[in-house]
Amino acid sequence: MSASPLEIVLIAPLAPIAGVVLFWFIQLLFIESQKFLLTKIKPKHEPLCRFTNFLGILFQTICHALGFTITRSGISSFYVSVNYGKVAPKKKKQGIFEWMVNGFLFVGPFFIPSSLLLICLYFLITDSFNTSIPIDLTVSHYSFAGQLIIFGSNLYTFSEGFFGFLSSIDFLHPGHLGFFILLIFLGLGIRPSYMGEKKIEKVDLIYDLKNIKNNLLHRPIYIIILFLFSYLLFYLSVLFEQTWYVLIFSILGWLSIIAIASMIVTHLFLLLIKNSDEINDQWKLLPYIVIIASYVLARTIFYYFPVEHLKSVSILIMFVSTFATLFLLLKLKSNKFKTKPIIKPLKKVISGETDGPRRVIKQ
Amino acid sequence: MDPEELLNNERIEKLLSPHPLSFMRLQALCIFLIVWGVIVGWLANFSEWKDAYFGQYIVIILAWALVLLVVGVIASLTTIRWSIFFLYLGVVLAGVGLMFWQGWLEASNVFIPFYSVAMSIVGFLFVEWYRRSHKYIISNQRIIFRGGVITKEERTLRYDKITDINAKQGILGQIFGFGTIIPISQSGFGLGSDSSFAAGGVGVGTKKAKFLGIFGGGKEVQTPRARSYYELHGVHPYKDIKQLVENLVQGSVITPYQQEQVAFQKEQVDLQKEMRDLMKKKLKINNEEDSE
Numbered sequence: 001m002s003a004s005p006l007e008i009v010l011i012a013p014l015a016p017i018a019g020v021v022l023f024w025f026i027q028l029l030f031i032e033s034q035k036f037l038l039t040k041i042k043p044k045h046e047p048l049c050r051f052t053n054f055l056g057i058l059f060q061t062i063c064h065a066l067g068f069t070i071t072r073s074g075i076s077s078f079y080v081s082v083n084y085g086k087v088a089p090k091k092k093k094q095g096i097f098e099w100m101v102n103g104f105l106f107v108g109p110f111f112i113p114s115s116l117l118l119i120c121l122y123f124l125i126t127d128s129f130n131t132s133i134p135i136d137l138t139v140s141h142y143s144f145a146g147q148l149i150i151f152g153s154n155l156y157t158f159s160e161g162f163f164g165f166l167s168s169i170d171f172l173h174p175g176h177l178g179f180f181i182l183l184i185f186l187g188l189g190i191r192p193s194y195m196g197e198k199k200i201e202k203v204d205l206i207y208d209l210k211n212i213k214n215n216l217l218h219r220p221i222y223i224i225i226l227f228l229f230s231y232l233l234f235y236l237s238v239l240f241e242q243t244w245y246v247l248i249f250s251i252l253g254w255l256s257i258i259a260i261a262s263m264i265v266t267h268l269f270l271l272l273i274k275n276s277d278e279i280n281d282q283w284k285l286l287p288y289i290v291i292i293a294s295y296v297l298a299r300t301i302f303y304y305f306p307v308e309h310l311k312s313v314s315i316l317i318m319f320v321s322t323f324a325t326l327f328l329l330l331k332l333k334s335n336k337f338k339t340k341p342i343i344k345p346l347k348k349v350i351s352g353e354t355d356g357p358r359r360v361i362k363q
Numbered sequence: 364m365d366p367e368e369l370l371n372n373e374r375i376e377k378l379l380s381p382h383p384l385s386f387m388r389l390q391a392l393c394i395f396l397i398v399w400g401v402i403v404g405w406l407a408n409f410s411e412w413k414d415a416y417f418g419q420y421i422v423i424i425l426a427w428a429l430v431l432l433v434v435g436v437i438a439s440l441t442t443i444r445w446s447i448f449f450l451y452l453g454v455v456l457a458g459v460g461l462m463f464w465q466g467w468l469e470a471s472n473v474f475i476p477f478y479s480v481a482m483s484i485v486g487f488l489f490v491e492w493y494r495r496s497h498k499y500i501i502s503n504q505r506i507i508f509r510g511g512v513i514t515k516e517e518r519t520l521r522y523d524k525i526t527d528i529n530a531k532q533g534i535l536g537q538i539f540g541f542g543t544i545i546p547i548s549q550s551g552f553g554l555g556s557d558s559s560f561a562a563g564g565v566g567v568g569t570k571k572a573k574f575l576g577i578f579g580g581g582k583e584v585q586t587p588r589a590r591s592y593y594e595l596h597g598v599h600p601y602k603d604i605k606q607l608v609e610n611l612v613q614g615s616v617i618t619p620y621q622q623e624q625v626a627f628q629k630e631q632v633d634l635q636k637e638m639r640d641l642m643k644k645k646l647k648i649n650n651e652e653d654s655e
Contacts, residue, residue: 046540047538047539047540050537050538050539051538054534054537054538081534081537082534082537082538083537172405172409173405173409174401174402174405
């Protein structure tokens with residue numbers, strides 16, 4: 001099926017852009033959820049929250065500095081702390097350069113950490129960076145649907161390899177373990193806004209979006225130039241019958257997928273911390289011990305009695321045993337899952353009351 | 364601290380010791396040892412290169428030793444402390460010696476990871492022992508610094524002798540809330556110096572006659588620096604301790620207004636003394652007149 005010239009000229013280039021924006025919004029939602037979890041655990045884990053703040057500010061400052069470097073403004077001072085980061089240019093440039101620097105500052109932190117992970121991933125999985133056009137594509141490559149399908153296909157191929165790698169990650173392989181630690185660390189830092197020590201102002205998803213919107217509307221002409229540049233790249237791709245245009249947006253999509261995946265892993269990690277905090281005494285350390293012990297034990301058993309997909313099975317055993325331990329500890333060593341009828345008489349026992357005239361609660 | 368050791372009207376404000384992570388520079392040496400040992404173990408036993416590159420024990424030992432020594436040299440050069448290199452050299456020599464002595468060379472693929480882990484644990488224990496040997500006592504009159512694993516050292520610093528306070532907090536300190544406070548005394552205790560030196564040489568002449576000239580220059584910058592025994596190293600909570608020390612130092616400093624008041628009071632006392640002398644003289648004269 002061929003596409004109309006109008007579709008190719010005007011509508012088709014929007015397809016990958018729409019795809020990237022969609023993924024980016026999903027990323028924003030995960031960031032917001034992660035910040036919510038972090039604020040929940042903050043009273044008991046101040047250092048962890050300060051560490052995540054530091055990572056977030058570090059990436060933001062690096063992006064800002066990158067913006068100054070690319071616009072050839074130079075860097076006169078670079079300062080990063082746990083609460084604050086500042087980059088000052090050597091010479092202050094106005095116009096499109098200032099706009100670009102702000103763009104780097106506001107949008108960069110969403111993509112820079114995941115691009116670091118993408119570089120690492122390139123050395124760990126090699127067959128998932130396939131960007132070929134699907135064979136059974138019945139619509140024109142350069143139509144809106146065609147562009148969307150190629151974009152989706154690139155993302156699917158990458159996701160298949162990436163999630164396949166994550167589900168069979170070998171924690172006894174130094175490279176894999178290093179990547180996983182980096183995934184958690186960068187997952188904690190993928191957020192452009194700061195979770196403050198004191199609640200002076202609300203820094204959330206709306207705040208981030210407002211900043212980006214202000215930057216875009218500050219000089220709308222630059223947005224038009226950016227769109228024109230994108231369209232030009234698309235027309236060149238059509239002219240030379242290449243997939244350059246969709247490839248660039250596919251890479252941005254990959255970055256979003258990596259960011260989302262790292263935040264999913266980070267969510268699991270934060271949920272474990274949040275729930276284990278409710279367990280009394282030293283028992284709260286048990287789930288963390290179970291994570292390591294169950295995996296090592298599973299791998300040792302499978303070393304002598306090999307099974308198919310042993311790495312994935314070991315991860316599954318690790319997940320199940322950690323979850324079961326956590327559930328049992330929450331049930332036995334905390335007030336969680338204690339239903340009302342159990343708590344009510346307990347409260348009365350504590351306060352020394354009796355449950356009605358006929359029955360005296362046994363202490 | 365024993366109560367007998369306290370001075371008159373002295374009251375202890377804080378008893379401190381460094382934060383467990385404040386000696387991360389030393390702990391990092393042990394962490395690297397453990398990480399590299401495990402990586403070598405993995406390379407020699409489980410990796411895809413185990414047969415191609417790590418089939419012979421000499422390769423395993425060489426790889427392990429070389430990386431440790433190179434890292435030791437780099438760390439020593441960057442921190443200007445050759446003890447790091449000699450520490451790693453000692454670990455390598457002891458490990459190789461043990462393998463030779465016990466005839467475990469063939470089993471180096473198993474020995475090296477276990478040996479590295481064991482040495483790291485010993486290292487961690489030494490660092491912890493060293494950390495615990497530090498004790499800082501902040502009283503209302505002075506700061507007492509105590510330390511020493513074998514030789515015990517002590518420094519006492521009165522607040523009126525402190526001229527300057529230097530405080531620093533690294534990233535780890537900012538995350539965990541600890542930092543280092545260096546009180547600098549009037550004698551310059553607490554100050555170190557960074558010096559850099561550059562030299563160049565030129566050789567002129569043919570094979571038979573050569574002329575060699577060397578020229579160089581150096582510069583020195585004074586910087587607040589003290590041994591961990593003589594500073595409040597990695598104290599927690601940093602902000603509160605810093606505030607406390609600054610308040611105590613400020614409390615022992617006489618302000619210009621107070622200085623004026625003291626001068627005025629001195630003037631008054633002198634006047635009163637003069638008046639007393641005059642009164643005495645007059646009394647004496649009166650007594651003499653009465654007796655006549």
